[in-house]
Amino acid sequence: MPTRRVVVRDAPAPLVSGLQRLADSLELPGDFPEDVLAEAEETAHSGPRDGLARSDRTEIPFVTIDPAGSTDLDQAVHIERLPHGYRVWYAIADVAAWVRPGGAIDSEAHRRGQTYYAPTTRVPLHPAVLSEGAASLLADGRERPAITWCIDLDADGVMVSWHVERSLVRSRAQLSYTGAQADLDAGRDEGVLGLLREVGQLRQRAEAERGGVSLNLPEQEVVPEQDTWHLRFRAPQPVEGWNAQISLLTGICAARMMLDAGVGVLRTLPPAQQRDVDRLRHIARSLGLSWPGSVGYPDFVRSLDPVDPDGQAMLNACTLLFRGAGYTVIDSSHSDRNSQHAALATPYAHTTAPLRRLIDRYTGNACADLAAGRPVGEWVASAFGALPDEMTDSDRRAKKFERGTIDLVEALVLHDRVGQRFDGTIIDVDDRRTERGVASIRRVAVEAPVEGQGLRLGAEQALLLRLADLEQGRVLFELA
Template sequence: MPQRRSHVASSAEQTELASALAALRESLDAPLKFPAEVLAEADATDPTEPELDLREIPFATLDPAGSRDLDQAFHLERDGAGYTVRYAIADVPGFVEPEGAVDAEARRRGQTLYAADGRIPLHPPILSEDRASLLADVDRPALVWTFSLDAEGAVSAFRLERALIRSRAQLDYVSTQQSLDRGEEGPATLLPEIGALRIEQERRRGGASLNLPDEEVVRADDGTYAIERTTPLAVEEWNAQLSLMTGMAAASLMLDAGVGILRTMPRPDDDAFDTFRHQTEALGRPWTSGDYGEYLRTLDRNDPLTLPVLQAAAALFRGAGYVTFDGEAPRDAVQAAIAAPYAHATAPLRRLVDRWVLAICLAVSTGREIPSWARESLDELPGLMQESGRRASQLNAATINCVEAALMTPLVGTTIEATVIELRGDRASIQIANPAVTATAPVPAGSRPGDMVRLRVVRADIARGEIDFEV
């Protein structure tokens, strides 16, 4: 599944699309600008003074090219037969005054939203892209996780501390993957080795990774819009394992302390597994043995039928939510896809709940009282995150729908070919190759997942993000 990009080229369609996207953002009550009092507080607040100085450690960040809101920095080294992994997280709890203006605005927003015409950040850019961001070659306060791993990549010990750090390099995924493929030495040299060991640890736990192709609406310098679909690079999967390891450590700290907030997901029931089995059989890629996570890891990413299989598997990854506890651990604390208790703890610049998790974990790790502001407001978080998640999903889906309608507008009245991904009664989810569009359409009787069908494009409404087809 190589990278593909489909452009909206017509100037008239570009103008209509830009208006539709602006109206969509306004309908979600997701303002780009921050109130004056929020900006003033963000500019004036002094961070909490770090207790450790770790500036001699050459941390590095790894993000999409051009990123400015850098939440994490890492340092990897060998330690005998094992490894030491340091994972520094932006010290947002040290910058945000509890119950202040920045805090109140962040609770209203919940998370950073990603629109086609720009990001709608959780925090003012003076914090998220400057003072709190782990940018290269500047001193920054951070919350540093230090992990000791054995030769098989299992965590034998860990701790969390507040420290002053200095990142030495801002890496991006594409160039770092290319550098690793060439065998060059650098800050990420050990990442493939440690990442592979952590993936094996995931397999042993019974965890599963979906790794669907990324689908993103991008805006070029010339103002044209496009939908870009890319398969995650190996370096992204290795890097994600560091974040997963940190989230599991955060969950264990909070469970031991008897207070916190977890990210949970129920294990799929037997009916969901049976449905998925039938879908894989219909696609000619049957899941016949082993755990579903192990089956997903065997799929060939260059096989054209892998995408329909992964789309079908997405139904197994539903029901994720947040659960809080204070005094008694939740009955079901496991995130089923990770196959372990887990918490969001590595993206505080972009996600509200991480600030609470980090504040609680720092107190537990250093033997201090849990901040009263964090403890007393825990129960608000699931609702705040659910609402912001709803806005994010709505914005993402509606944005893609509008752009896909713009892509299909020149094809109204013509016949196209599409691959059936998933049947939904007498309709189906379909994938069009050129332009790269996913849609819902009626399909001929007897169609099965993986079949190629011919459809006529009847209508494309950019403002509504709707496309109509007929067999």
Template sequence: MIRANSDRIGFGKVREEFALSPGFPSAVLAEAERAATRSHGGHRDATDLPLVTIDPPGAKDLDQAMAVERRGTGFRVHYAIADLGSFVAPDGALDREVRGRGQTIYLPDGKIPLHPPVLSEGVASLLPGQVTPAALWTLDCDADGALEQAHVRRALVRSRARYDYDGVDAALRNGTAPPSLAVLPEIGRLRRERAVERGAVELALPDQEVAADGDGWRLALRPRSEVDAWNAEISLLTGMAAAKLMLDAGVGVLRTLPDPESGAVKWLRRSARSLGIAWPGHVDAAELLAGLDPDRPEALALFMDATRLLRGAGYTVFDGNHPELATHAGIAAPYAHVTAPLRRLVDRFGTEICLAVDAGEEVPDWVREALPGLPEVMAGSDTLANKVDKACLDQVEAWVLHDRVGQEFDAIVLRSEGNSAEVFLTDPPVVAKCANADLPEGETIRVRLTQADAEARKVVFERA
């Protein structure tokens, strides 16, 4: 098993609780090693494209690389996605292993990878300077950022440079950004405008992050930056293009979310009124949420309540028919997962469908045969990933606060139901329960820490 630095307390108990092991059977490792030496003569040469990657610091499993350029009055996006179909043989030992895993599970002190590192952090990753097989999307958009046409084919690519979000932001500000990123802000903003027009729901909630801190860990709060949002819009653009290819061909696997029940929208309107947020009748939820300042406590509270609009996501498989549910309500359009195949199983199958359809070929039988089982595999791995992520956050919150029981803190009331509320501390950034309190959402109050149990991973506050 992966172990934390011997001088730092780690997350072994979380791994043990959820039976997580990063190791792979010897037959799987041997097959991955053989696949790593495979040649890719059928791929066209696209190594001249000035692609770059944007990923969190330290990431080695790089799924996407992009280059954005002007095309007349519009834009052309070159988006290269790691081509796992060129490495994973159908129904081999490796294929069977990753179908059982579903996705990569991330912990603060390591990860449980979907694929062996020789692939996911090596020859299949879009590392800078390395010639790598990819599914290369060409996405043409008009002057308003609307998609006009999309194509995908297998190609050999070479990333020029690796950036993180802060690095892109700094490069754009000081004028050192490469040409491939120079117009990213423009198309990113246009795509976001189109999303609001469609009715896409964007929740600008900051991310809780766990970072190493000497012998232990600390919590940090990372607001979603504009670069984050622009990068996500390119991925969403690709996913929507993939969904259209699948729907036009009558075969595929979509990421879907049903429209929220009317009661959820009514609840959100009541919450907005109680928080003092004006919501004109002609404005829909997407437009309202997009216009809120995420730094204001009442906006954070409404964002938390708006998560009610995004419940029930799943995968919809279809073959020879049009699915009854074909859209993702949060995106307000049909959408498919195809941009993270190193880390998510379903993306490899979605990509194979798109490659076949765009080439005018039949979708391979092994892909069609696998489709019915994908929703269950992905649902199970999604549940596991969410549980592990919550357990790690809960663990670090308890570690950070264990010697501060009895102290008081400022907290924002995010959600209040009955005699229990969910509150958000900004220093340290903690989301926890506040017991025996009927509290007004969106208000900043004083709370007292009554429990920080590292063994139970439980933190509880009460109103001071």
């Protein structure tokens, strides 16, 4: 599922405490146990512990591009122009070099599954001494172990060949999305950023041609104005989409390698149900958005303006088609049909975020072993059977944490407006209990539950804010 990011600066105490209650209710992990911290400190100081040979790629001028202030840096990129295309170098932090299979860090990572994010806190997958220090691809002049991909593309951005290896790399610069986009817009960097734009746009075009779509949701930001709080949306910068295409490209290569070898785990998504597409078309009509019958879902999504409030509401509604995403173990019964990620219209594997997601450590090392002509390591192959359930469980908690966070933020924005009237568009009605639905309140950039007899899907109706409980993170409107 695509992730909705919420940013709150100088969060008030009720929101901070509400997020902690939410984390506790979901039984999210707390502080790391002492044995995990001790093992992480020892490993960070002694260096990589796997003892594997690595090629020297420190001459490649890798850079990282992430949200400003990030320190858990999974990926670094460099792109070269070839006579008939491009060469993409993509270095992924080799977390396995720092984590002993079956050790304290490893066991704790399996318990957590992934990093959990909220506006005022983060529950990391690994201790900070590793994830924000020794294993992170920081531009501090130090060499670090990486799973490094070399992917050659033709002039249209189509994959020609690829290779992956364990190597040593050195990141040269830590860029932010905002700064990178400003440099591109001003024409200040036509080096790696200029090539990233070229390759990213070509890969976006290739995605469209194969019938895929990437859902880049707008970021919600809570901003103070005098004594009240307001929500506003921030559209993703174009460079974020281009950078994401490099990650997707790598995940596609990884999936093909593992499928060819008959071993590994894919990230899969079944085709959308027609009733869900029909529901989205109804929501589009309710928001006044044109979606001709001849236009398919991927092309419609690409036409949405993430800056426009109606486009934002529609993008959030489109997450409906991403329900059902899961992890599928590759085995002898595998077929092309159950290998696909329907939204991307291609087989795909999570492999580029091992500092933040457990499964990526395994898929990345499986591909490195396969490329070296070796059987997949026993510690990797033996984990594949259990990883889908472990990741599904952590995904479930992460989505509940995300949804609960949004509920708390919306309660914060609305808690002093109980009793006020709003105009809202009904964007969902429960099939079984038609007096319950969801309304999009564009005036305050909120989507919240609504109750009342006479809810009409797609209609703009007068609503009354009945409840905005910051303690419980509950917002409820009723028909006025």
